[in-house]
Amino acid sequence: xxxxxxxxxxxxxxxxxxxxxxxxxxxxxxxxxxxxxxxxxxxxxxxxxxxxxxxxxxxxxxxxxxxxxxxxxxxxxxxxxxxxxxxxxxxxxxxxxxxxxxxxxxxxxxxxxxxxxxxxxxxxxxxxxxxxxxxxxxxxxxxxxxxxxxxxxxxxxxxxxxxxxxxxxxxxxxxxxxxxxxxxxxxxxxxxxxxxxxxxxxxxxxxxxxxxxxxxxxxxxxxxxxxxxxxxxxxxxxxxxxxxxxxxxxxxxxxxxxxxxxxxxxxxxxxxxxxxxxxxxxxxxxxxxxxxxxxxxxxxxxxxxxxxxxxxxxxxxxxxxxxxxxxxxxxxxxxxxxxxxxxxxxxxxxxxxxxxxxxxxxxxxxxxxxxxxxxxxxxxxxxxxxxxxxxxxxxxxxxxxxxxxxxxxxxxxxxxxxxxxxxxxxx
Amino acid sequence: xxxxxxxxxxxxxxxxxxxxxxxxxxxxxxxxxxxxxxxxxxxxxxxxxxxxxxxxxxxxxxxxxxxxxxxxxxxxxxxxxxxxxxxxxxxxxxxxxxxxxxxxxxxxxxxxxxxxxxxxxxxxxxxxxxxxxxxxxxxxxxxxxxxxxxxxxxxxxxxxxxxxxxxxxxxxxxxxxxxxxxxxxxxxxxxxxxx
Numbered sequence: 001x002x003x004x005x006x007x008x009x010x011x012x013x014x015x016x017x018x019x020x021x022x023x024x025x026x027x028x029x030x031x032x033x034x035x036x037x038x039x040x041x042x043x044x045x046x047x048x049x050x051x052x053x054x055x056x057x058x059x060x061x062x063x064x065x066x067x068x069x070x071x072x073x074x075x076x077x078x079x080x081x082x083x084x085x086x087x088x089x090x091x092x093x094x095x096x097x098x099x100x101x102x103x104x105x106x107x108x109x110x111x112x113x114x115x116x117x118x119x120x121x122x123x124x125x126x127x128x129x130x131x132x133x134x135x136x137x138x139x140x141x142x143x144x145x146x147x148x149x150x151x152x153x154x155x156x157x158x159x160x161x162x163x164x165x166x167x168x169x170x171x172x173x174x175x176x177x178x179x180x181x182x183x184x185x186x187x188x189x190x191x192x193x194x195x196x197x198x199x200x201x202x203x204x205x206x207x208x209x210x211x212x213x214x215x216x217x218x219x220x221x222x223x224x225x226x227x228x229x230x231x232x233x234x235x236x237x238x239x240x241x242x243x244x245x246x247x248x249x250x251x252x253x254x255x256x257x258x259x260x261x262x263x264x265x266x267x268x269x270x271x272x273x274x275x276x277x278x279x280x281x282x283x284x285x286x287x288x289x290x291x292x293x294x295x296x297x298x299x300x301x302x303x304x305x306x307x308x309x310x311x312x313x314x315x316x317x318x319x320x321x322x323x324x325x326x327x328x329x330x331x332x333x334x335x336x337x338x339x340x341x342x343x344x345x346x347x348x349x350x351x352x353x354x355x356x357x358x359x360x361x362x363x364x365x366x367x368x369x370x371x372x373x374x375x376x377x378x379x380x381x382x383x384x385x386x387x388x389x390x391x392x393x394x395x396x397x398x399x400x401x402x403x404x405x406x407x408x409x410x411x412x413x414x415x416x417x418x419x420x421x422x423x424x425x426x427x
Numbered sequence: 428x429x430x431x432x433x434x435x436x437x438x439x440x441x442x443x444x445x446x447x448x449x450x451x452x453x454x455x456x457x458x459x460x461x462x463x464x465x466x467x468x469x470x471x472x473x474x475x476x477x478x479x480x481x482x483x484x485x486x487x488x489x490x491x492x493x494x495x496x497x498x499x500x501x502x503x504x505x506x507x508x509x510x511x512x513x514x515x516x517x518x519x520x521x522x523x524x525x526x527x528x529x530x531x532x533x534x535x536x537x538x539x540x541x542x543x544x545x546x547x548x549x550x551x552x553x554x555x556x557x558x559x560x561x562x563x564x565x566x567x568x569x570x571x572x573x574x575x576x577x578x579x580x581x582x583x584x585x586x587x588x589x590x591x592x593x594x595x596x597x598x599x600x601x602x603x604x605x606x607x608x609x610x611x612x613x614x615x616x617x618x619x620x621x622x
Contacts, residue, residue: 065500065510065553117465124457125464133456146619189451197609200471207550210471214609249619261471265605268474268539270546274531277600278620283524286621287600288608293618322619382618390620402528407619 056084058094059167060155063101076100076154077145079171082299082318088140088345088353090174092234098145098154098172098250099236100271102206105256109232109240112204114186114224118262121191128240131181132226138179139223139246140352142320144292146249146276147404148172149412151426160399164424165304169412170297173320175353176237178244179227183218183260196262200269201243204258211252212266213245217290221246221351224257247322247351248290249407251276278406281393286406292322294381295409296329296356296373307420310364315342316357321375326354328374333360335368335413342371350376362416368425369414384410384426399427472545476590479544483585484566486573492563493570496552505574510553515574518595534575538600540584540592543568565589 058078061067067074077098080090090096109128117123147153149170151160158168192215199218202210213222225233225244233239238255245252251271266272266288277285296319301307315333319326325348330339342358356371373381387410388395398405413425460468472478494503500511507513513532520535530536533543548564550556559567569584578584578592601621602608615622 068509071509115460115465115468117460117469122451123460123465125460126457130456134453189453189457191451202471206554206556207546208470208556210545210549216609259468261469263471263473263477265473265475266608267471267545268542269471270542270550273539273542273600274533274537279524279529280601281525283521283529283599285524285600289616289619289621290611291616291619293620379618387618387620390617397527400527409618 056081056094058096058171060171062097062099062103064099064103065101077172079155079167080174082166082170082173082297083302083304085299085318086355088175088318088347088355089229090176090353092176092229092231092237095143095174095176095228095234095237096145096172097236100207100209104236104239105205106235107204107240107256112240112258114241114257115259116186116190116262117259118200119193119196119264120187120262121193122189124186124190126186128226131224131241134181134185136179136181137223138177138227140175140177140347140349141244141246142173142175142351142353143244143250143253144173144295144320144322146251146289146292146406147408148250149295149297149410150405150408151399152402153404153408160424160427162423162427163304166297166299166302169303169424169426170295172250173295173353175318175320176228177230178223178225178242180223180225180241180244183222183224183243184220186224186260187218187262190262192262195264198263198266200259200261200263200267201252201254201257202259202261203238203254203256205256209254209271210267210269211254212263212269212272212288213248213252214290215262217245217248218260247292247324249276249292252290276406279403281391281397289407290322292407293409294321294323294326294373294375294379295319296326296371296381297412298331298369298371298414301369301416301422302414303422303424305422307362307416307422309420310362312359312361314357315360315369316355317342317371318353319344319356319371319373320351320353321373321377321379322351323379324376325350325352326356326373327376327378329354329356330372330374331356331358331360332370332372333367336370339372364418366418367416369416369422370411372411381409381411386410470545470549472541472548474539474541474590476541476586479541479586479589480561481586482561482565483583484562484564484569485583486566486569486578486580488562489566489568489570489573492566496555496559497567500553505571514571517576521595521599524596524599532575533571534577534595536596536599538594538597540568540572540577540589540594543571544589 060078063074241257243254277287298317329342342356345355415425502508505515516532517534520530523530
């Protein structure tokens with residue numbers, strides 16, 4: 001707290017005390033001792049908390065050096081507890097995060113700027129307040145790690161354990177209502193030259209993450225977000241500015257955005273050349289895969305849940321696609337022999353999680369629950385056998401390889417046992 | 428009715444895009460950065476060496492810098508430690524890429540030597556990024572490439588020579604041509620999986 005603020009607070013406090021005395025003197029109202037207690041209660045209510053009976057939290061770890069030095073297990077990030085989710089928004093405090101081993105920077109928004117330069121007619125530098133003066137959009141979009149739901153992803157083997165919950169299988173995706181300025185608005189101000197075919201987006205974090213993005217996406221629907229779910233973007237999500245690249249692999253959504261460089265080729269930054277390409281069986285790597293396919297997961301009843309007994313149970317889950325809106329979700333309660341259309345719940349937004357539900361009366365017998373998503377491009381979520389075919393591999397390879405199977409969007413099976421326990425059946 | 432409305436909107440948007448593309452619309456929002464500001468912020472290095480600063484270094488110069496500033500995390504010989512990954516590795520790692528446990532080291536996997544300079548400069552050493560001089564970054568890049576069997580101990584890396592270093596896995600990526608990269612649909616990618 002700076003001295004000015006301290007003085008002001010002291011002044012206000014003294015002023016209030018004086019006012020209280022004055023009131024007491026003239027009208028003998030409340031005793032003066034009640035004042036501090038009231039003040040304390042007010043402070044407790046200034047920022048709301050959830051009920052202490054509600055305990056859903058993220059899990060995983062942030063791969064920090066302290067843990068590594070102590071030989072503690074490290075994973076690559078923190079997963080969203082999808083099994084406890086309702087609706088299609090992820091609370092900002094439960095949004096997944098992958099930090100690549102670094103803590104989020106502590107950025108004073110007054111000191112933060114966004115530079116747009118390179119192949120432009122007018123290089124520009126914006127303060128955060130200036131960005132907020134421009135026309136904005138508010139849109140629902142998911143952010144998903146390309147390794148989410150991969151047999152071996154950022155969370156290691158946890159995903160293919162029989163006792164995995166939706167958090168372990170699919171927790172590296174989250175959905176927010178983002179508010180910000182379309183990148184195209186900023187690019188028009190700068191006047192992009194015809195020779196520019198790519199942008200390099202760069203963060204202000206310790207390793208200054210940078211990512212090459214084709215310019216078509218920058219003109220299409222990328223946005224520079226300062227708002228998330230009705231408040232400023234959280235520090236671990238990129239405060240004060242984050243690039244949102246709807247429907248594309250999470251690594252493109254550069255946090256703590258500080259610079260956009262207009263260039264004429266991909267710049268081959270560390271993440272895009274060494275970490276995120278996916279390996280073919282012949283050893284060649286596919287690089288610069290962007291759009292995430294249609295995916296869905298039943299979040300209840302799902303792994304880790306215990307059916308209270310035979311009888312009615314509404315099935316619910318989330319579906320999404322990087323190509324557009326979810327058009328249809330089908331649910332099977334008999335291991336895929338029959339499928340039934342699920343109800344989609346508003347809002348159904350492009351490149352956003354969509355909540356679905358389907359009524360079910362369990363007969364108490366062992367069975368397999370499945371969900372399958374179709375997006376507005378007509379693309380249907382594949383089976384694991386179909387994914388294997390795209391990889392030119394067999395299912396065994398997908399399950400056994402120690403690398404991340406990028407963009408893995410196979411149908412997730414949950415096995416309901418006769419005793420009511422529910423297990424991950426993709427093992 | 429609905430369709431024609433949609434199309435009308437699309438045409439209007441296209442026209443607006445073309446007309447407004449080069450014209451600023453909002454007065455007094457944002458300012459022109461100075462050349463010095465751009466220079467200070469612009470740390471991107473292109474695969475052809477665009478953006479590389481003046482300076483030079485050899486593996487011999489890099490050895491004591493590595494020992495002082497990198498070995499604590501990455502191991503004395505770059506073999507990796509508890510905190511930092513292995514940074515030394517060559518053709519033997521490239522041969523693991525067809526197995527169930529592919530190893531992606533700088534020497535065995537990274538396609539461009541310029542990315543090594545770019546990453547060391549922007550991100551290393553941990554918690555002190557941006558403190559290395561161009562000479563130190565060239566020297567550290569040379570040290571890692573020499574230890575990986577890619578260049579000689581006395582080879583001088585600078586603006587001209589670094590982009591010419593041939594990385595063993597340079598041809599290990601598809602699509603090979605940059606101009607084929609941007610449009611996934613033209614590339615025949617399905618469900619985000621490309622051929």
